Amino acid sequence: MSLSSAADVVLEYGGRRILDGLDLTIETGDQYAVTGRSGSGKTTLLLVMAGLLPPTRGRATLGVPSREISYVPQTPSLIPELSALDNAALGxxxxxxAPVHAAEQAREALVLLGLGDATDALPSELSGGMQQRVAIARAVVLAPRLLLADEPTGTLDRSAGAQVLAVLRDLATRHETALLVATHDPEIAALFPHQLALADGRVVA
Amino acid sequence: MTGAAYLMAGLRSRRAEWLAAAVAVGIFVAFLASLGSFVAQSRSELTVRAAAAVPLDWQVQLTAGADTAAAEQALRKVPDLVAVRAVDYARVPGLRSTSATGTRTTGAAYVVSLPPDYAAFAPRELRPLLGAATGVLLQQQTAANLAAGPGAAIAVLGGGSAATATVDGVVDLPAADSFFQVVGAPAGAGASAPPDNVLLVPSAVFGRLIGKAAVVHQLHATFRHDRLPADPAAAYDLSAARANHYASAVAGAALVGNDLGAALLGAREDAVYAQLLVLLLGVPGVVLAGVVCGLVVALRRDRQSRELGLLRLRGATPLRSALLVGATAGADGVLGCLLGLAGARLALRVALGSGARLSPGWTVGACVAGVALAIVIELGPVLRLVRRGAPTVQEAVGSAPTTRLPLPLRLGADGILVAVSALVFWLTARSGYSVVVVPEGIPVASVNYAALLAPALAWPGLALLCWRVTAAVLSRVRRPPAADTAGAVRDVRSAVVRQRRRLVARGATGLAVAIAVTVSTAIFTTTYDRQARVDVSLTVGSDVAVTLPPDSRGVTLDPTVARVPGVQAVEAMQHRLAYVGPDLQDLYGINARTVGRAAPLQNAFTPGSTVKAALARLASRPDGALLAQETLHDYQLHEGDLVRLRLQDGQGRYVTIPFHVAGVVTEFATAPRDSFIVANASYIASTTGSSAVETLLVRTTHPAQVGAAIRNRVPAGATVADTQSANATVTSATGLAAGNLAGLAKLTLGFGFLLAVASSVLALVVGSAQRRRTLVVVALLGATPRQRAGFLWTEARAMVLAGLAAGLAVGAVIAAELVKVLTGIFDPAPEHPAVPIGLLAGLIAVVLVGSAVTTGISARVMGRVDPARLREG
Structure with missing residues (x-):
């Protein structure tokens, strides 16, 4: 089943062409790693595939309701006034x-991501990497059909990065969630069955 | 990038931001310029009004043996002199008239020599009542004492057998107090009572009538008022300096009775009160306008920090960066000034009428202040950024707002300020709220600025207290999660607000101050307005009053003449003249049980008891009389004491009638401000044999119409006055015309409404802008528009309700303080502040609607997923 597809998508932003004739279809259970240098269009690709950014030209189509899709931005996007647990349970x-059940599920996800001791902490009391893991926990507990993550391990050390990837792949296995992960780390990209290499807005490999 | 290019790029891409900042600067400039122009204009009006109220500018009294011609010649050299007339008078043993009813003789009298054109020279000194306006004229009271009128022969006692004259007319001397003043009396000696008996004669017969009586020679002079300085103090100084110069020029041959200077001296005190009003009512508003302006201009700070980072990346030096931002702020200021000047012109026209003009000095000052404010507000934070470096995006968005109270609150500044304010207020109260001090004998009106400390400290103290209380209440608001299966997430929203309590409390405090400015001004001016109406009502007597001269024998007012459509009540009142010892005082005969139906009554009229109790005492004692405090003091009288009054009976003969003191009275309908007596009409009628009614007090809600209707029904000689017509001319005890305060009130209330709405809207817009990223995030999590808006509504509700409640409370407290501190401005003093319910309801409604619209729009705009924001992180 097609969850999201792009056909000959061109996207211009601020007078610059970011994506240039992109074609991509993501189906249930797909796992893609999107690689490329900074400015190659990785984030824009994720936004287009998440249905958050309409293309300038071409067609981008969602095959599922938008709330079946989760997007994890590159920088932590937590609500600064809520604890890690409340942030994770918010979706x-x-x-x-019900609040009790939401909290239970969020706590489980946080424990899986190594944040069992930080559930009551405010985002400002967490490191950048911990904040990113809370954001991933918040996306994971929703069990989306498609999860798009922008550099989810960019701010994490190797061990925490591996932990995050394990959680994402477990999610993909258990719920057949399709993954589209942008990364600049070839080692992480190598762990995914499909890889898209971007350069100047075009898929080059 | 050049400054011009940076400016143009900013103008093109951020039009709304520019316009908002310019409008904010414009409001500040408009308020300051219009308030300053109002001050300048009201000062000028005080001078014009004071000078216009003087019937005669100078009374120059020549000393014994002085050369009259030389004194007059010197007087003609005084700048701006219009005209001089010689007036002489002499005190004689008495006057006598003989008629068919017998011979009547007065006590000591004054015979005054007037030039033929004196009535035209000083029209407000003489008011013709009967017969001719020139020739031999008898003062009204003297005519009554002598039972004489035009054609009657009057003999001047002590003037010899030839000292007789035939009366040509009867006149009133409306300004007898100043006409017969003791010229050269030491300051603080107090006014002398005008003579009871006066005969005015042409100078040709003066010498023949007075015989060998000592003659007082005077020169009466009038000056051009249009050349006086606008400021009452400067005008007084000029007038006083000219009087001194003249006195030195004639080498002590003359003393100057400077009535113009005395009036300007009073106006100077009024100007001080006007200045206080502006300080206490206007300045808080201007400060608030400055704060609101700062908030709007500071909305650009976030973007500017990013732009600054870019500029620095491109190699701009800190100085160049600051200059570029400064140029932007300057452009904001200039655009704001243009808008502000248009706004100020409009505000002045609305508040003061089409004749109002902007004061050049204040206009320039307001523009300079507006531009400087924009630059300082915008540049200050930028300079800090230049010094420290711009924060990273994560630093800017990832940290929770602090819940710690700001330093002044941690130091307890709110408690200290409120406590000191209360202490100063108490001390001021002990001194009788004497804010404007006019020491006896010193022609200087000074302000007891210490007394102003109470409201000055109360403003910041109460504002900080609002902040503390709001933050404390929000920290305790905890909503249990309950079974929320609808996704309303109320507990989450309340947790967010709890965490943002410092910001919410700050917004609520700003709103509270804006509302308090409006509320305090509204309460103060409504109280003033109410007291001014009471004052006018007292001066007129009621809503409408029909009056005959006192002791108008043979004429009486029939209460039925006042029974016209629209009349609610009519009260008949006697107005006689009675001697208390040698003092002639007005005596009012009333029905103490019913007089309140038509006469304005306040407890302040009867010190030491309520007016109801005082009238009840009077009613219970037929021969009771309420006397002035001064009379009780001068004659060592106490309640219950016997006092014998001499008053005329039905035939015009003076008879002695015993009364008993029933209490003190300071003010009463139609009564003069000095001593008078209030007694029972039935007792006066039975003891004098005359039940004639000289005054009708009429209660109505349509004074002008009812007054006009009654005017056609009253007998000749009766005067009909109504409060509506009198309102424009009667001034309060301090001389401040109601129009002055009304103008200030319109300005402050108008801008207060504007600022209250602007404060709430701005606080909400700033709050929404700060929450933009949160709203985008919750949108990404699948929150519906309603769920997203819920976050803004919860915060808006907390802020607006707290701001409204605190603003109403602070406004009420400040208004109560102002009413007490400025007691001297009220006449009569208010028993309690008047609350304008309708206006306050309107203010609340405007703020609520403005807040609701802002929040609704913000929720729609801010909840949109902005890819740019996601790309920024």
Whole structure:
């Protein structure tokens, strides 16, 4: 089943062409690593595939409702006034999950990501890497059909990075969640079945 | 990048931001320029009004043996002199008239020699009542004492057998107090009572009438008022200096009774009060306008920090960066000034009428202040950024707002300020709230600025207290999660607000101050307005009053003449003249049980008891009389004491009638400001044999219409006055016309409304802008627009409700303080502040609607997923 597809997508932003004739279809269970240098269009590709950024030309189509798609930005995007647990549970709460159950699921995800001791901490009390893991936990607990993560391990050490990848792949296995992960680390990219190499907005490999 | 290119690029890409900043600067400039122009204009009006109220500018009294011609010649050299007339008078043993009813003789009298054109020279000194306006004229009271009128022969006692004259007319001397003043009396000696008996004669017959009586020679002079300086103090100084110069020029041959200077001296005190009003009502508003302006200009700070980083990356030096930002701020200021000047012109026209003009000095000052404010506000943080370096995006967005109270609150500044304010207020209260001090004998009106410390400290103290209380309340608001299956996330929203309590409390405090400025001004001016109406009502007597001259024998007012459509109540009142010892005082005969139906009554009229109790005492004692404090003091009288009054009976003969003191009265309908007596009408009628009514007090809600209707029904000689017509001319005890305060009130209330709405809107916009990233994040998490908006609504509700509640409370406290501190401005003093419910309800409604609209729009705009923001991180 096609979750998101792009056909001959061109995207211009600020007078510059970011994506140039992109074609991509993501189906259930797909796992893609998007690589490329800084400015190659990785983040823009993720935004287009998440349905958050309409293309200038071409067609981008979502095959599932937008709330079945989770997007994890490159920089931590936590609500600064809420604890790690509340942040992680927030998506569930918006879906009407009872507070107690939402908190249970969020706590489990945080424990899996090594944040069992930091559930009550505010984002400002966490390191950048810990904040990123909370953001991933928040996305994971939603069990989306498609998860797009922008440099999810960029601010993490090797061990924490491996932990995050393990959680993402477990999610993909258990819920057949499709993954589209942007990374500049070839070692991480090598762990994914599919790899897209971007340069100047074009898929070069 | 050149400054011009940077400016143009900014103008093109951020039009709304520029416009918002310029409008904010414009509001500040408009408020300051219009307030300053109001001050300048009201000062000028005080001078014009004071000078216009003087019936005669100078009374120059020649000393014994002085050369009259030389003194007059010197007087004609005084700049701006219009005209001089010689006036002489002499005190004689008495006057006598003989008629068919018998011979009547007065006590000591004054015979005054007037030039033929004196009535035209000083029209407000003489008011013709009967017969001719020139020739031999008898003062109204003297005519009553002698039962004489035009055609009657009057003999001057002590003037010899030839000292008789035939009366041509009867006149009133409206300014007898100043006309017969003791010229050269030491300051603080107090006014002398005008003579009861006066005969005014042409100079040709003066010498024949007075015989060998000592003659007082005077030169009366009038000056051009249009050349006086606008400022009352400067005008007084000029007038006083000219009087001194003249006195030195004639080498002591003359003393100057400077009535113009005395009036300007009073106006100078009024100007001090006007200055206080501006300080206490206007300045807080201007400060608030400055703060609001700062908030708007500072909205660009976030973007500017990013631009600054870019500029520095491209090699711009800190100085160049600062100059570029300074140029932007300067452009904001200039655009704001242009808008502000247009706004100020409009505000002045609305507040003061089409004749109002902007003061050049204040206009320039306001523009300079506006530009400087924009530059300082915008440049200050930028300079800090230049010094420290711009924060990273993560630093800017990733940290939770601090919940720690700001330093002044941690140091307890709110408590200290409020406590000191309360202490100063108490000390001021002990001194009788004497804010404007006019020491006896010293012609200087000074301000007891220490008394102003109470409101000056209360403002910041109460504002900080609002901050503390709001933060404390928000820190305790905890909503249990409960079974939230609808995704309302109320507990989450309340947790967010709890964490953002410092910011919410700051916004609520700003709103509270804006509302408090408006509320305090509204309460103060409504109280002033109410007291001014009471003052006018007292001066007129009621909403409408019909009056005959006192002791108008043979004429009486029938209460039925006042029964016209629209009348709610009519009260008949006697107005006689009675001697207390040698003092002639006005005596009012009332029905103490019913007089309140038509007469304005306040407890302040009867010190030591309520007016209701005082009237009840009077009603219970038929021969009771309420006397002035001064009379009780001068004659060593106490409540219950016997006092014998001499008053005329039905035939015009003076008879002695016993009364008993029933209490003190300081003010009463139609009564003069000095001593008078209030007694029971039935007792006066039975003891004098005359139940004639000289005054009708009429209560109505349509004074002008009812007054006009009654005017056609009253007998000849009766005067009909109504509060609506009198309102424009009657001034308070301090001389401040109601129009002055009304103008200031319109300015402050107008800008107060504007600032209250601007404060709430701005605080909400700033809050929404700060939450933009949060809203985008929750949108990414699948929050519906309603769920996203819920975050803004919760915060808006907390801030606006706290701001409104605190603003109303602070405004009420400040207004109560102002009313007490400025007690001297009220006449009569208010018993309690008047609360304008309708206006306050309007203010609340405007703030609530403005806040709701802002929050609704913010929720729609801010919740949109902005890829640029996601790309920024």
């Amino acid at each position: 569930l709460r918006f879906r009407g999950i």
